[in-house]
Amino acid sequence: MSGRQAGPTYARIKRDILAKIRQGEWCDGHRIPSEMELTRTFDCSRMTVHRALRELASEGVVTRRRRAGTRVTLEGGRNVLLEIARTDKLITDLGHDYRYELVARARGPADAEARAKFGSGAQGDVLKLVCLHYANEKPFQLEERWINLEAVPSAGDADFTKTPPGTWLLRAIPWSDAEQIISAQPAAAGEAKLLDVELGAALLVIERRTWLDRAIVTFARLSHPGSVYHLKTTLSR
Amino acid sequence: MSGRQAGPTYARIKRDILAKIRQGEWCDGHRIPSEMELTRTFDCSRMTVHRALRELASEGVVTRRRRAGTRVTLEGGRNVLLEIARTDKLITDLGHDYRYELVARARGPADAEARAKFGSGAQGDVLKLVCLHYANEKPFQLEERWINLEAVPSAGDADFTKTPPGTWLLRAIPWSDAEQIISAQPAAAGEAKLLDVELGAALLVIERRTWLDRAIVTFARLSHPGSVYHLKTTLSR
DNA sequence: GAGTGGTCTAGACCACTTT
DNA sequence: AAGTGGTCTAGACCACTCA
Numbered sequence: 168m169s170g171r172q173a174g175p176t177y178a179r180i181k182r183d184i185l186a187k188i189r190q191g192e193w194c195d196g197h198r199i200p201s202e203m204e205l206t207r208t209f210d211c212s213r214m215t216v217h218r219a220l221r222e223l224a225s226e227g228v229v230t231r232r233r234r235a236g237t238r239v240t241l242e243g244g245r246n247v248l249l250e251i252a253r254t255d256k257l258i259t260d261l262g263h264d265y266r267y268e269l270v271a272r273a274r275g276p277a278d279a280e281a282r283a284k285f286g287s288g289a290q291g292d293v294l295k296l297v298c299l300h301y302a303n304e305k306p307f308q309l310e311e312r313w314i315n316l317e318a319v320p321s322a323g324d325a326d327f328t329k330t331p332p333g334t335w336l337l338r339a340i341p342w343s344d345a346e347q348i349i350s351a352q353p354a355a356a357g358e359a360k361l362l363d364v365e366l367g368a369a370l371l372v373i374e375r376r377t378w379l380d381r382a383i384v385t386f387a388r389l390s391h392p393g394s395v396y397h398l399k400t401t402l403s404r
Numbered sequence: 405m406s407g408r409q410a411g412p413t414y415a416r417i418k419r420d421i422l423a424k425i426r427q428g429e430w431c432d433g434h435r436i437p438s439e440m441e442l443t444r445t446f447d448c449s450r451m452t453v454h455r456a457l458r459e460l461a462s463e464g465v466v467t468r469r470r471r472a473g474t475r476v477t478l479e480g481g482r483n484v485l486l487e488i489a490r491t492d493k494l495i496t497d498l499g500h501d502y503r504y505e506l507v508a509r510a511r512g513p514a515d516a517e518a519r520a521k522f523g524s525g526a527q528g529d530v531l532k533l534v535c536l537h538y539a540n541e542k543p544f545q546l547e548e549r550w551i552n553l554e555a556v557p558s559a560g561d562a563d564f565t566k567t568p569p570g571t572w573l574l575r576a577i578p579w580s581d582a583e584q585i586i587s588a589q590p591a592a593a594g595e596a597k598l599l600d601v602e603l604g605a606a607l608l609v610i611e612r613r614t615w616l617d618r619a620i621v622t623f624a625r626l627s628h629p630g631s632v633y634h635l636k637t638t639l640s641r
Numbered sequence: 642g643a644g645t646g647g648t649c650t651a652g653a654c655c656a657c658t659t660t
Numbered sequence: 661a662a663g664t665g666g667t668c669t670a671g672a673c674c675a676c677t678c679a
Contacts, residue, residue, distance in 0.1 A: 175667060189616070191577075201645065212669045217646080225462075234645045234677040351588035351608035351630030369606035369630070371588035393588030393606070412648060438664065449650045454665080471658040471664045 176211050180219035188228065188239055199229060199237040254300045254308050254333060254389075263302040269328045270361065271297040274316070284313050284386040286376075291317040296332050299361060306362045307396065311388040318382045333387065336377075340384055348374045351393065362392050369393035413448050417456035425465065425476055436466060436474040491537045491545050491570060491626070500539040506565045507598065508534040511553070521550050521623040523613075528554040533569050536598060543599045544633065548625040555619045573614075573622055581615040588630065599629055606630035 205216040300308040353367040442453040537545040590604040
């Protein structure tokens with residue numbers, strides 16, 4: 168038969184295998200037919216079968232080993248795509264009014280606090296910014312931002328009263344590595360006042376470090392009132 | 405010639421292109437040579453070049469359009485990999501002792517609470533479990549779990565005093581879609597007592613729904629004391 | 642040793658989009 | 661109309677690993 172369904176052959180092979188896994192016909196650890204067998208089943212070349220299986224493997228659905236064959240991946244950790252967007256985009260995507268305010272700006276040699284954030288990587292001047300992002304005129308995110316001026320000298324002259332530093336940095340600076348820590352923390356006195364929440368209220372905090380090669384570029388601490396913000400991720404297989 | 409560096413040809417092509425992007429030689433929006441040109445540059449077949457470019461496109465590094473060519477992807481949102489693991493694996497990976505305890509188990513028709521969690525998808529019996537996961541004998545995660553027994557009848561007979569429901573479900577049940585919401589919430593009275601924290605303390609809460617086709621399988625609310633738990637993600641390009 | 646996946650080739654035809 | 665990427669083939673040889 169080979170009722171030519173929609174799309175290319177490799178996609179049809181992927182769909183058929185995924186359907187068998189989803190329906191439980193092939194469960195965790197089950198061995199999938201070899202490339203040669205599938206070549207006969209789908210009446211196509213081995214390269215086409217190989218591409219389908221290779222993509223499923225790169226998506227974590229199956230695990231392949233020479234001689235041992237292809238098996239449905241045993242359950243372990245799963246990788247979930249978590250999309251991180253600029254704060255202004257995040258808010259306007261939700262259909263809210265967005266407003267940004269620069270609360271404080273200070274430039275000077277790296278003090279102990281900055282060195283702690285940067286993990287001892289900064290010796291020269293550091294720019295520290297404190298910003299508030301509003302959604303519908305309510306505080307949505309408090310952004311504390313440290314920028315390593317050794318790595319990004321042009322940030323010293325940038326005007327951050329209109330453009331949030333996150334947006335400016337994404338446009339201006341290439342980066343090679345990033346790290347992000349998501350946690351729940353009680354609001355300290357200063358944070359509570361700026362975010363207009365009770366002292367000790369639950370905040371969702373994202374701390375993000377960004378490097379260019381070995382040099383740290385920036386550290387951001389983004390705090391959100393727990394009552395108004397969450398991260399949502401979806402996945403399917 | 406073709407100074408055979410390490411690894412297969414397609415990987416070398418990917419590395420070379422990524423290096424040019426990282427070093428800023430090809431910046432956002434820059435057009436990359438066509439497959440035919442790269443075929444000559446790297447002295448290999450077009451399929452090999454195609455594979456390298458296709459993988460870079462699937463990783464979001466480049467964007468490809470027929471006739472228009474291949475370009476370095478313009479900056480937009482970023483995708484971050486967030487790894488989600490079973491709680492027992494999470495704790496033992498950190499080098500801590502793991503202990504699990506079933507606090508409560510109740511079976512009955514879906515009440516208003518369960519229908520709210522399931523988004524009105526459940527009509528029949530529901531199994532509700534409350535579990536505690538300890539790391540080094542300190543409460544690490546409070547798991548409140550609802551299982552739709554219409555979708556998973558065998559869960560009604562499973563023994564959850566030894567095996568955590570998350571582990572059991574991952575092994576027993578295929579799934580097709582999942583949704584996850586990460587938030588910061590204050591500890592309610594019952595949660596505070598079980599987790600041994602102050603009333604109103606900041607909790608990092610993960611709520612996860614899992615479906616098989618259209619039917620909801622399970623809803624889990626996983627609460628962690630903010631002081632002992634965080635999610636960490638890293639990425640590089 | 643034999644069977645598995647991993648890579649690669651030198652062609653081919655098609656689909657799409659810009660000119 | 662021409663040039664780009666998208667897919668596919670029918671082979672080939674290699675690398676790994678289990679029996």
